[in-house]
Amino acid sequence: DTTVKQNPRYKLARVGKPVNLICSQTMNHDTMYWYQKKPNQAPKLLLFYYDKILNREADTFEKFQSSRPNNSFCSLYIGSAGLEYSAMYLCASSRGSDYTFGSGTRLLVI
Amino acid sequence: AQKVTQTQTSISVMEKTTVTMDCVYETQDSSYFLFWYKQTASGEIVFLIRQDSYKKENATVGHYSLNFQKPKSSIGLIITATQIEDSAVYFCAMREGGSSSFSKLVFGQGTSLSVVP
Numbered sequence: 001d002t003t004v005k006q007n008p009r010y011k012l013a014r015v016g017k018p019v020n021l022i023c024s025q026t027m028n029h030d031t032m033y034w035y036q037k038k039p040n041q042a043p044k045l046l047l048f049y050y051d052k053i054l055n056r057e058a059d060t061f062e063k064f065q066s067s068r069p070n071n072s073f074c075s076l077y078i079g080s081a082g083l084e085y086s087a088m089y090l091c092a093s094s095r096g097s098d099y100t101f102g103s104g105t106r107l108l109v110i
Numbered sequence: 111a112q113k114v115t116q117t118q119t120s121i122s123v124m125e126k127t128t129v130t131m132d133c134v135y136e137t138q139d140s141s142y143f144l145f146w147y148k149q150t151a152s153g154e155i156v157f158l159i160r161q162d163s164y165k166k167e168n169a170t171v172g173h174y175s176l177n178f179q180k181p182k183s184s185i186g187l188i189i190t191a192t193q194i195e196d197s198a199v200y201f202c203a204m205r206e207g208g209s210s211s212f213s214k215l216v217f218g219q220g221t222s223l224s225v226v227p
Contacts, residue, residue, distance in 0.1 A: 033214070042201065042217040043155065088153045092215070097143045097162075097205055099215060101155040 004102035019078040023091030032074040037088040116218035131187045133202030144185045149199040
């Protein structure tokens with residue numbers, strides 16, 4: 001299986017509530033990423049795991065958390081969703097220069 | 111720091127013609143990888159084609175090809191015999207470093223392509 005799976009495909013959340021998105025891959029990729037994609041904007045890297053080491057981008061450092069309990073699984077956690085979090089969230093994995101993207105989770109915060 | 115720039119916001123072309131989308135990049139690394147992705151109507155990011163910086167030959171996959179001009183830090187995407195279903199947003203992306211090292215993938219702003227009958 002050479003795909004990255006994301007669940008759910010669509011997520012509705014209320015302002016102030018937590019959101020947890022999940023991603024999995026079975027390609028034994030060492031790195032997993034989370035990107036945020038808003039309309040008419042480039043995908044924005046939020047954070048990534050290289051093996052078990054989490055790296056968060058400076059401008060999103062406090063807004064997003066993540067966990068990677070094993071090589072195949074990675075989650076993205078928003079502690080308190082705001083309207084500005086409405087976006088497509090894309091998970092990707094890589095080994096070296098080979099990247100694979102998931103189908104994304106479309107999050108709507110109301 | 112690495113940077114990728116796509117200056118064309120949107121392009122409209124007639125079906126069955128050839129279109130070129132521009133992309134320029136900035137990097138301090140001597141080794142890097144360049145990619146083109148397509149975002150489908152459902153929002154999925156689909157890999158199209160890549161160019162490794164050390165390769166002189168332009169990559170070609172199906173009706174996609176690249177115009178790699180290393181001295182100009184430019185990697186254009188060429189789509190020949192365009193079809194209606196090629197209508198999408200196209201992203202250029204770059205990864206620095208050798209294949210064995212880690213580096214993140216940085217995207218350009220995207221170019222919206224509309225193919226009309």
